[in-house]
Amino acid sequence: PEGRPVPGGGGCVEATGVCRDCMGCAKTGSGKTAAFVLPILQKLSEDPYGIFCLVVTPTRELAYQIAEQFRVLGKPLGLKDCIIVGGMDMVAQALELSRKPHVVIATPGRLADHLRSSNTFSLRKIKFLVLDEADRLLEQGCTDFTKDLEVILGAVPATRQTLLFSATLTDTLNELKSLAMNKPFFWESQAEVRTVDELVQRYLLVPEKVKDAYLVHLIQTFQDEHEDWSIIIFTSTCKDCQILNMMLKQFNFPSVALHSMMKQKQRFAALAKFKSSVFKILIATDVASRGLDIPTVQVVINHNTPGLPKIYIHRVGRTARAGRHGLAITLVTQYDIHLVHAIEEQIKTKLQEFSVEERAVLSILTQVNVTRRECEIKLEATDFDEKKEINKRKQMILEGKDPDLEAKRKAELAKIKKKNKQFRARVQQTLQEKKQLQLKRKLQKKLDSKNPDSSHLGPWLPGLAGCVLRG
């Protein structure tokens, strides 16, 4: 591929034969997975043993997808792989690990759990550590992987070659360099625009309250105009994802949901049915925004405008992959315009407006809103919110924390934060008042020295001082 090795030049193998760590940044769908799988397989064929390579990735679905690539490309070598992700049987995984697979593909949490609790396998001899979607792994977003990564990094040898990949590495380059310390070779594919040329990017300005009517209209239009179609719709929360799925089903659209509050088996089943076109619409949270490679996806709809440009880049990258064409439409409300500007600035391209027939939208507006409300009521009658709370508590227990103690700590921390904020505001105010007073005195002094009779200007000074302060 065309690209730019930075810095220092040279390749990722030095003249001495020593392998440098490697960071690869290229657009979504450009084939980064094969770019690390193939060289690893080549090295494995020269000196086969297990466990030879560890791949860490942020989502469970992605781990299965990477394993599939290893399986397909490594078949002639008789490659043995092992997938270690949460939500699956831990004992079966431990057994597999003890059988010394060549490649382990894992999500950080579950692998760290195995490392903490078992001594039936070792990662001390691995040659390669791959961090796919490396910037996400380092991010402290809703899922914070840093603690688990610490455990993993403590279990792998210092002499390994570390490989970091993502379509959005550049923002977190310095943090990533702390992981790839062996003279990292950084490859960035050269391009002005950060999304692929084959992707048509549009926005649709819609009032918040009528968003769903626009969505239904868009889907209906695609269904009417295309025979072979497939859409991913991204939502901001699990609840929204669930409600939208219920709603679209009411309109007889073939949709399926994917979010982190579903059981892992349901998640895999949903994805499999979408991949095989049993369902044409996948409604997902950002759990599906990175890495998933489903060639049939022609359209991505952002039901909410992503809060960060890099999330936008990954979401829209689920279409227009490997040279195919695709369309991304982002629903933008009156509150999101600044987010669109930030996205445009990052991707270095302007989104064009998508035009729809407003009258057609208006004609379904009431029906859509009523259906949505019905779905919300139905969901409230289930224990969806409760489940969320239970899931959170379960996660904490798995992390060795006491949920009640954590809740107490959180409340105390919030109290302290609030107090600190109030204190800072008070200090700020006092300083401001002091400043104003000093300025007022200074001005008075100046006026007095120029005109001893200026004392009659006294009442004007606060206003004047205010102007000076503001100006």
Ligand SMILES: Nc1ncnc2c1ncn2[C@@H]1O[C@H](COP(=O)(O)OP(=O)(O)OP(=O)(O)O)[C@@H](O)[C@H]1O
């Ligand atoms: N040389 C190639 N020729 C044709 N297709 C390829 C080639 N290399 C990879 N592909 C295919 O391109 C698709 C996208 O590859 P891949 O999933 O590795 O992209 P990626 O760069 O990792 O994207 P993302 O940043 O979204 O994770 C896959 O279906 C893959 O099989």
